[in-house]
Amino acid sequence: xxxxxxxxDDLDRQIAEALADDARLSFRKIAADLGVTEGTVRGRVKxxxxxxxxxxxxxxxxxxxMDATNAGQxxxxxxxxxxxxxxxxxxxxLLALPQVRALYDANAALRLIAVCVLPSLDEAAAVTNxxxxxxxxxxxxxxxxxxxxxxxAAIGPIATVEDLRGLDSVDEG
Amino acid sequence: MAEDKPTTRRSKGLALDDIDLRIIEVLKRDGxxxxxxIGEELGLTxxxxxxxxxxxxxxxxxxxxxxxDFRVHGYRLLARIRLQVSGRAPLEVAQELAEREHVLSVHxxxxxxxxxxxxxxxxxxxxxxxxxDVSAGIAGVEDxxxxxxNTVYRYNTAxxxxxx
Numbered sequence: 099x100x101x102x103x104x105x106x107d108d109l110d111r112q113i114a115e116a117l118a119d120d121a122r123l124s125f126r127k128i129a130a131d132l133g134v135t136e137g138t139v140r141g142r143v144k145x146x147x148x149x150x151x152x153x154x155x156x157x158x159x160x161x162x163x164m165d166a167t168n169a170g171q172x173x174x175x176x177x178x179x180x181x182x183x184x185x186x187x188x189x190x191x192l193l194a195l196p197q198v199r200a201l202y203d204a205n206a207a208l209r210l211i212a213v214c215v216l217p218s219l220d221e222a223a224a225v226t227n228x229x230x231x232x233x234x235x236x237x238x239x240x241x242x243x244x245x246x247x248x249x250x251a252a253i254g255p256i257a258t259v260e261d262l263r264g265l266d267s268v269d270e271g
Numbered sequence: 272m273a274e275d276k277p278t279t280r281r282s283k284g285l286a287l288d289d290i291d292l293r294i295i296e297v298l299k300r301d302g303x304x305x306x307x308x309i310g311e312e313l314g315l316t317x318x319x320x321x322x323x324x325x326x327x328x329x330x331x332x333x334x335x336x337x338x339x340d341f342r343v344h345g346y347r348l349l350a351r352i353r354l355q356v357s358g359r360a361p362l363e364v365a366q367e368l369a370e371r372e373h374v375l376s377v378h379x380x381x382x383x384x385x386x387x388x389x390x391x392x393x394x395x396x397x398x399x400x401x402x403x404d405v406s407a408g409i410a411g412v413e414d415x416x417x418x419x420x421n422t423v424y425r426y427n428t429a430x431x432x433x434x435x
Contacts, residue, residue, distance in 0.1 A: 106343045117337035121302045151340040154302030158333050201425045204418035241382030248369035248377040255423045256340040
């Protein structure tokens with residue numbers, strides 16, 4: 099499934115890199131820097147966005163919080179092993195939690211890894227309780243992030259399974 | 272608009288206020304929306320919106336970034352690699368790990384594996400070599416746990432450690 103991705107080339111990568119730190123940079127400037135037309139840059143960005151491979155979004159600093167209270171947010175990783183046959187139900191249960199900002203499965207789908215963002219430790223406790231109460235969880239592990247040593251917002255597992263489904267239908271056409 | 276004037280400067284140096292949050296909401300729909308267009312929607316001047324976006328960026332509070340899938344960068348596999356550490360501060364291990372080019376992020380956590388990173392690879396062979404190399408090549412690493420990410424069900428990071 100991973101190999102069914104649309105081919106991307108050096109120009110796609112260069113455009114993504116040019117926009118990485120400032121997604122509002124003018125396409126005209128990027129085009130001039132890369133020696134292509136503005137229309138090419140616009141078209142490439144559109145194509146990558148439609149494929150779910152590129153997202154131009156605001157990121158708020160986790161240390162400063164999401165609102166005027168200026169309180170920082172906490173990040174917590176939740177890793178669960180599911181009882182056999184319960185993976186889908188547990189996954190839906192995790193997706194129902196708004197605090198779950200990212201969700202992956204790992205190691206041939208035997209584990210689910212959720213990244214949660216939480217306004218307080220009380221909320222971390224609440225989410226932990228909600229997760230452990232889900233039917234079908236065999237083992238769960240929660241890890242609070244104490245310190246971030248390196249973080250690269252510009253590269254990640256961005257394209258979701260839904261983005262991939264969309265691609266199938268586009269490619270058929 | 273006259274009523275824009277008093278709110279142009281933020282009340283507290285490093286906090287987001289209501290206007291900032293409303294601008295961010297529009298940017299979530301379209302990160303490249305023009306300041307004048309955002310202003311029209313919110314009843315603010317384009318200048319005010321542009322200044323706010325610039326100020327949030329300069330203060331390190333908010334940035335409009337391009338998140339690219341790892342495949343756009345030529346990677347084929349992504350793994351979470353976690354390390355158990357003994358006889359050495361986890362921070363030192365984490366810093367050594369962070370120097371590696373294909374390590375995208377490194378966190379210190381409260382769990383059994385105090386060092387947790389996201390590592391990108393061009394091929395499966397690289398992943399095996401990296402796991403071996405991390406356990407043999409970094410002092411203090413007691414155990415290595417490798418989890419190959421398969422499917423992404425959600426990716427919605429509205430916040431991130433911008434200062435790291």
